[in-house]
Amino acid sequence: MALQRLGNTEKRLMKNQEVGDSYSKTIEQYLEKRYIRKINQDEEKSGKWFLPHLPVIRPDKSTAKTRIVFNASAKHCGVSLNDMIHCGSKLQNELCDVLIRFRFSVAIVCDITEIYLRIKVPQEDGPYQQFLWRYVKPEEKPDVYEFSNVVFGINSLPLQAQFVAHTHAETNRETYPMAAETVLKSTYMDDSMDSVSTEEDGVKLYRQLSALWEKAGMYAWKWRSNSVGELQHIPTEDVVPEVDLHDNRLSSVKTLGVLWRAKYDIFIFKANPPEDDFAYTSGFSTDIAMLLNPLGS
Incomplete structure (x- = not known):
């Protein structure tokens, strides 16, 4: 199954050399960072499960436009x-x-950045996380x-990420x-967002x-703020590229x-009202499901 799907992935990569090169480079980076290791011939029979993988392309992203999904x-x-792994409770x-x-x-x-890939798994679980390339x-x-x-x-990835984050927050409280407090109350998956009363407290936070995050083996970047003074205390390379401190530009x-x-420190919600001739058919429920409503109302 994994070998057949590798062939399908290769056909997709051959159609777009830029995506193929990015895909290959990502796997090389995984090796360099020791997220994965190459199995030698003596270990080849140790595999218990092989994960098929494919590219997910996000042209809207300024970084990591091609993501590998296993x-x-x-x-x-x-x-x-995933049928054999307990996904655990919701900690988000x-x-x-x-x-x-x-x-x-x-x-x-x-x-x-790469919050999931920075979490180790027990060595005995490695054979269940092998792939072909x-x-x-x-x-x-x-x-x-592997x-x-x-x-x-x-499927247990959200639980593991939040458990690691919460454990480090409690340990270093x-x-x-x-x-x-920000990690425990104002972090959702790999995003931390919080607010304070003064710029001085913002720099401290x-x-x-x-x-x-560094103590947890993580790296926080793509910093954003509504305060130019606060952003001036953050290395330029760690601030989102849309921000230009020289022009005091804080983009959306x-x-x-x-x-x-x-x-302006405001949230913007964009809506696309239906056309006058819109037909309320069975497809209406599908269109409604496409809307993201974070407040749940």
């Missing part, structure tokens, strides 16, 4: 890896609760790779009290969050799926 829901003989904060905390004068937002050379036997870290596509960016206009 399909843990792919079935072989009627069973998938409610979006409404996070957005309500985003109400004070100085806002600060950051992303945690060769860069568009169907005549060659594919190499076998994940040492959490795979993007496993005394040292980084402001950051610990930035420094604490950076240090806390998406935060938890909602467009946030940082300059």
Whole structure:
């Protein structure tokens, strides 16, 4: 099954060399960062499950336009890896609760890069997280790779990420009290967003969050704020590229799926009303489901 799907993925990559090169480069980076390791011939029989993978292209993203998704829901003989993994309880904060905390004068937002890939898994679980890869050379036997870290596509991924984040926040609460509260109450998946009353507290929160995430083996970047003074304390390369401090430009960016206009500190919701001749058929429910309503109302 995995070999057949590798062939399908290769056909897609061959149609777009830019996507194919990006795909191959991502796997090379996984090797360099030790997220994965190449299996030698003596270990090849150790594999217990092989994950098919495919590219997901996001042209709207300024970084990582091509993402590799490993399909843990792919079935072989009627069973998938996700069928055998308990996804666990929901630990994510409610979006409404996070957005309500985003109400004070100085806002600060950051992303945690590769939060899932930075979480280790027990060595004995590695054989269940193997995959095949060769860069568009169907005549060659594919190499076998094994994940040492959490795979993007496993159903328990949200639980593991939040558990790691919450554990580090509780452990370091005394040292980084402001950051610990943000991680526990104002973080959703890989996005931390919070607000404070003063610019001084905003700088303090930035420094604490950076240090806390670093202690967890994570890296916080793509910082955004409605305060130019606060952003001036953050390295330029860690600020979202849409921000230009020289021109005091604070552009609109998406935060938890909602467009946030940082300059005016407001949320923007875009609606596309139906045409006058719109027919209320069975497709109406499908169109409604496409709308994102973070407040749940």
